[in-house]
Amino acid sequence: MSYTIKEVAEMMGVKPSTLRYYDGEGLLPNIKRVNGIRIFDDKDFKWLRILNCLKKTNMPSKKIKEYVELAKLGDETLNDRLSLITEQKGKILNDIKNYHYFLKEIEYKEWYLKEALRLGDEKALLDSLPDKAGFELDKIPETKTKVQNGKY
Amino acid sequence: MSYTIKEVAEMMGVKPSTLRYYDGEGLLPNIKRVNGIRIFDDKDFKWLRILNCLKKTNMPSKKIKEYVELAKLGDETLNDRLSLITEQKGKILNDIKNYHYFLKEIEYKEWYLKEALRLGDEKALLDSLPDKAGFELDKIPETKTKVQNGKY
DNA sequence: ATAAATGTTAAAGGATACTTTAAGTCAACC
DNA sequence: GGTTGACTTAAAGTATCCTTTAACATTTAT
Numbered sequence: 160m161s162y163t164i165k166e167v168a169e170m171m172g173v174k175p176s177t178l179r180y181y182d183g184e185g186l187l188p189n190i191k192r193v194n195g196i197r198i199f200d201d202k203d204f205k206w207l208r209i210l211n212c213l214k215k216t217n218m219p220s221k222k223i224k225e226y227v228e229l230a231k232l233g234d235e236t237l238n239d240r241l242s243l244i245t246e247q248k249g250k251i252l253n254d255i256k257n258y259h260y261f262l263k264e265i266e267y268k269e270w271y272l273k274e275a276l277r278l279g280d281e282k283a284l285l286d287s288l289p290d291k292a293g294f295e296l297d298k299i300p301e302t303k304t305k306v307q308n309g310k311y
Numbered sequence: 312m313s314y315t316i317k318e319v320a321e322m323m324g325v326k327p328s329t330l331r332y333y334d335g336e337g338l339l340p341n342i343k344r345v346n347g348i349r350i351f352d353d354k355d356f357k358w359l360r361i362l363n364c365l366k367k368t369n370m371p372s373k374k375i376k377e378y379v380e381l382a383k384l385g386d387e388t389l390n391d392r393l394s395l396i397t398e399q400k401g402k403i404l405n406d407i408k409n410y411h412y413f414l415k416e417i418e419y420k421e422w423y424l425k426e427a428l429r430l431g432d433e434k435a436l437l438d439s440l441p442d443k444a445g446f447e448l449d450k451i452p453e454t455k456t457k458v459q460n461g462k463y
Numbered sequence: 464a465t466a467a468a469t470g471t472t473a474a475a476g477g478a479t480a481c482t483t484t485a486a487g488t489c490a491a492c493c
Numbered sequence: 494g495g496t497t498g499a500c501t502t503a504a505a506g507t508a509t510c511c512t513t514t515a516a517c518a519t520t521t522a523t
Contacts, residue, residue, distance in 0.1 A: 165499075176482060179501085184480095194489065196500055212416045215409065220480075234432040241424040248417045251410060257367070258407045264364045265400045272393040280386040317469070328512060331471085336510095346519065348470055372510075 161191075161200045171211055185224045186210060188231060216251050313343075314351045323363055337376050338362060340383060368403050 168175045181187050182197070188206070191198045199207075213223050226243050229236035275281040320327045333339050334349070340358070343350045351359070365375050378395050381388035427436040 163499080174482075175500090177480090180481060183502090194500090195502090196489080209416065209420055212413045212420075216413050216417070234427070234434075237424055237428045237433065241421065241428065244417060244421050244424060248414070248421060251414050251417060255407060255410050255414070258403060258410065261364045261368050262400065262403045262407070264360065265368075265396060265403060268361055268364075269393065269396050269400060272389055272396060275386070276389045276393065281389065315469080326512075327470085329510090332511060335472095346470090347472095348519075371508095 161198045164197050164199070167199045167203075167207065171207060181210070181220075184220050186220060186227060188227050213247060216247065216254070218247055218250075312353060316349050316351070319351045319355075319359065323359060333362070333372075336372050338372065338379060340379050365399060368399065368406070370399055370402075 162170075164175045164178055168178055171178075178187070178197075182190060187203070187210075190203060191200065210223065213226075222243065226240060229240050229243070271284065275284040278284050278287070314322075316327045316330055320330050323330075330339070330349075334342060339355070339362075342355060343352065362375065365378075374395065378392060381392050381395075423436065427433040430436050430439070
């Protein structure tokens with residue numbers, strides 16, 4: 160099967176203009192054209208899947224392009240491509256870890272606000288809490304990345 | 312205890328200029344000043360923790376400012392503040408879910424590249440694989456957010 | 464007490480990732 | 494065969510989030 164840019168965009172949850180932008184950035188190698196119009200086929204989808212995944216986990220366009228260029232060079236670059244993917248996997252794992260930490264913090268805040276509501280005012284809650292409810296800034300973990308979602 | 316902007320920036324893993332920027336955006340309410348110089352104390356840290364958390368999970372500055380403005384109004388806004396936090400928790404949960412999905416995809420790609428390396432070339436691998444190794448674009452989940460890490 | 468380090472603001476600059484606009488082409492329908 | 498709708502490009506515009514610069518004040522160290 161083959162698809163228009165609009166159909167593909169819908170499937171990926173992005174705008175057609177986004178796909179054109181990706182193409183312009185060199186992130187969509189070897190898209191067939193008929194009369195200048197892009198035609199996506201099943202083989203393109205394999206790459207769109209992984210592209211989407213890299214995009215949504217915030218691999219910069221620049222790095223994705225690196226990957227694309229390597230892939231174009233063929234089997235000699237399998238190792239380098241693997242490195243890029245493994246690195247990205249590490250970032251994802253790290254992001255997930257961080258997210259769990261952030262989630263806990265937010266859940267504490269949520270609990271805190273609910274308690275304040277139950278007691279009627281925040282001051283009452285503060286008075287009822289031990290001096291430090293287990294949260295100190297210097298226990299804060301380490302991160303480095305960004306994460307991006309949207310449709311995927 | 313009290314701290315300079317530089318010390319706080321280091322603790323949070325951001326630059327002093329970032330904190331000044333946050334301040335300018337109205338994200339740092341009620342910071343004490345001595346001769347114009349910002350002095351952060353333990354009470355500020357409570358907010359910096361949650362601010363950091365909201366920032367790193369990509370709550371837009373605009374929305375964080377909303378929260379700040381609500382907090383300034385006192386106990387009458389506890390409910391609205393709770394809504395904002397609960398909404399953010401939902402986004403974090405969603406992001407985590409998405410990340411697990413992305414992780415699987417990337418791990419498949421990693422396996423794929425390793426296999427291709429083992430076999431010597433990609434074509435050999437493709438020939439050895441069933442037609443569709445369980446990955447179809449139309450199974451792709453749903454997202455809407457961004458995630459941000461860094462130090463937290 | 465003077466030099467170096469650190470602080471301040473306002474404004475401009477940079478990075479990244481799209482999105483929109485304008486002008487135009489092409490296939491399809493009435 | 495003309496209008497509609499989807500496609501095209503190039504270029505400018507938008508959004509978001511800082512970062513850098515310049516010019517100046519204050520604090521700290523020698």
